[in-house]
Amino acid sequence: MIRNVLILLSFFLLASCLKEEELKKPFTSSDPASLDDGWEVSTPAAENIDPTGLSEIYRDFHNDDNIWQARSLLVFRNGKLVAESYTKDDSDIITPRAIWSATKQVLGLLTGIALDNQIIKSVNDPLSDYLTETEIYQDKKDISIEDLLTMRSGISYSNDGIGGQTDDILRQLPDKITSYILGLPLVNSPGEIVQYKDCDPQLVSASIQAKCGKPVSEWAKVVLFDKLEIKNLIWNNYKDGVTLGGFGILTTPREMAKFGQCVLDSGQWKGSTIVSREWIRQMTGVKVGNIYGYQFGYLWWKDPGRGMTYMSGHGGQYVCIIPSRKLIVAMTAEVNTQGEFQFGKQAFDWVDRIVQISK
Amino acid sequence: MRTILTALSFFLLITYISAQDNIIIRKSFLSVNYLQVKESANFGLVFKGAGLDHGMAWSLDNDRSRMIYEYELGLGILFSREIPALGFHLKPVDIAYLFKLRVQNSLFHIGPDLRVEYNYNLYPDLQSGFDYWFTNLSLGINVMYDFNHANSAFYIKLSSSVAGFTSRQPDYRDPYFYDLGVKHAIRHLNQDLTFGLINKFNSTNLEIRWKPNSDSRLTFGYVLKYSGYFMAPEITMVNHSIKLIVNKKQKQND
Numbered sequence: 001m002i003r004n005v006l007i008l009l010s011f012f013l014l015a016s017c018l019k020e021e022e023l024k025k026p027f028t029s030s031d032p033a034s035l036d037d038g039w040e041v042s043t044p045a046a047e048n049i050d051p052t053g054l055s056e057i058y059r060d061f062h063n064d065d066n067i068w069q070a071r072s073l074l075v076f077r078n079g080k081l082v083a084e085s086y087t088k089d090d091s092d093i094i095t096p097r098a099i100w101s102a103t104k105q106v107l108g109l110l111t112g113i114a115l116d117n118q119i120i121k122s123v124n125d126p127l128s129d130y131l132t133e134t135e136i137y138q139d140k141k142d143i144s145i146e147d148l149l150t151m152r153s154g155i156s157y158s159n160d161g162i163g164g165q166t167d168d169i170l171r172q173l174p175d176k177i178t179s180y181i182l183g184l185p186l187v188n189s190p191g192e193i194v195q196y197k198d199c200d201p202q203l204v205s206a207s208i209q210a211k212c213g214k215p216v217s218e219w220a221k222v223v224l225f226d227k228l229e230i231k232n233l234i235w236n237n238y239k240d241g242v243t244l245g246g247f248g249i250l251t252t253p254r255e256m257a258k259f260g261q262c263v264l265d266s267g268q269w270k271g272s273t274i275v276s277r278e279w280i281r282q283m284t285g286v287k288v289g290n291i292y293g294y295q296f297g298y299l300w301w302k303d304p305g306r307g308m309t310y311m312s313g314h315g316g317q318y319v320c321i322i323p324s325r326k327l328i329v330a331m332t333a334e335v336n337t338q339g340e341f342q343f344g345k346q347a348f349d350w351v352d353r354i355v356q357i358s359k
Numbered sequence: 360m361r362t363i364l365t366a367l368s369f370f371l372l373i374t375y376i377s378a379q380d381n382i383i384i385r386k387s388f389l390s391v392n393y394l395q396v397k398e399s400a401n402f403g404l405v406f407k408g409a410g411l412d413h414g415m416a417w418s419l420d421n422d423r424s425r426m427i428y429e430y431e432l433g434l435g436i437l438f439s440r441e442i443p444a445l446g447f448h449l450k451p452v453d454i455a456y457l458f459k460l461r462v463q464n465s466l467f468h469i470g471p472d473l474r475v476e477y478n479y480n481l482y483p484d485l486q487s488g489f490d491y492w493f494t495n496l497s498l499g500i501n502v503m504y505d506f507n508h509a510n511s512a513f514y515i516k517l518s519s520s521v522a523g524f525t526s527r528q529p530d531y532r533d534p535y536f537y538d539l540g541v542k543h544a545i546r547h548l549n550q551d552l553t554f555g556l557i558n559k560f561n562s563t564n565l566e567i568r569w570k571p572n573s574d575s576r577l578t579f580g581y582v583l584k585y586s587g588y589f590m591a592p593e594i595t596m597v598n599h600s601i602k603l604i605v606n607k608k609q610k611q612n613d
Binding site for chain 2: 341
């Protein structure tokens, strides 16, 4: 009897181990699909990218177990979609997913449109010209739009961790997002110290909204998204109706890359001007020498070593623009990973490999 | 629903105690667990780790039947690819009413089993801000087999849910906004309970106990627990436990 019981136990121990599934699909093809979404489709060879080398990169991207979080890799050259592949789910091609802080770069473009349309008169304008709440929070009235675009508001705010202010906002604890941010202490004089934080672009969004008279998400649809033929995009508003500025957009890598193409083409999309060339120059110029080891413009990132301007969102949502090669690489990954488990800046190694095979 | 079930359970318990000549046995137990959780939201990752459970059980025996009430509380720390997770487990109610059945020289107990189980998992570095849960209030069947061998007592129990109410987190949640905290956890664990049969969920326990001799206050056990929810979002949980049971008290109630 004892022996039978032990045999039974051994059987259950062996038979009841759960097995991890394949975290990424095997690579099959990187041929892009024609979706009638505004992207012209081409081939690597036609755009002077080594097709064999690109296939090898895609195969490695699918097989590399160290980047199990990665969901997509798309390559655009000369304004055309050359290759795309989705490592987990082919529905990612049309399913909007969170792009987190890459929302800031979309807001950077919209700030330019707001300036072009005189909604914002100048980046030197003080916040008091836009937000009536500054009458209550007087210490914030002299913060300029430029301070906000360059993360220099001086407001005490933390993006990170439980108890941080972003956590409060994601849990929708404050009733009014603008008053909540303006009510936080000012720890540095505006314009002095750079600290990367979500509250600064949030105040840019609130400022544009205050002058537009409608949520920035609605206004953006007319002045930017429709013009870029973007359909798969959702932009969350806070519960008081103010559009989120530091994060909040859900979209697809194809749609994200259109913002990159617009920047690469100096504010144009298929020959039509969306944002002024001058704003693109300003926005992608170096305004801050070092944030986390990279340069920063007006809400846009720059990697001088790679000659690259890029969008970047938490978890590993990237659109990398290499103007010298007329090349854009878009990558997305799982959206709610943290710390070392994110698809971090190792993503740029994949950009390097693609640059190397792009003549 | 839970209030009715709790009231019914207490009523049955009181009626049972007062109407019978019972032997009441109280036990407490501690178990060390090897946990495995495969949650569909986690992209195919399997979280594995160690846990500790504590519980108490009261058993009321008479010539014809056995009634058992048991509760259990546990905590686990799990990992997948070095990504940490936390698992909480609470079984506030597990009541079995079993009829004695003699087959040749063997004694079987068989009867219904009413169980409330809460499982609550957090993956702070993988699903930041979001909580994951699996609640089941189930009615099932419980079979026990007691036998002696070489001065040792053995006990094999198999219980499995047949039907009940379940709660799971929604299959899709906006990735930006979340509710986290004790108040929200309690609400989540009890929200949107829906009825289902064995094709929707199952919770099965197999337990083997060994009591070295009849005078021993200690009993050792091995438990294999399986819980599965088969609709989206799916979850599979497997738990191997080594259990140390202390037989606290035995008294005659007549």
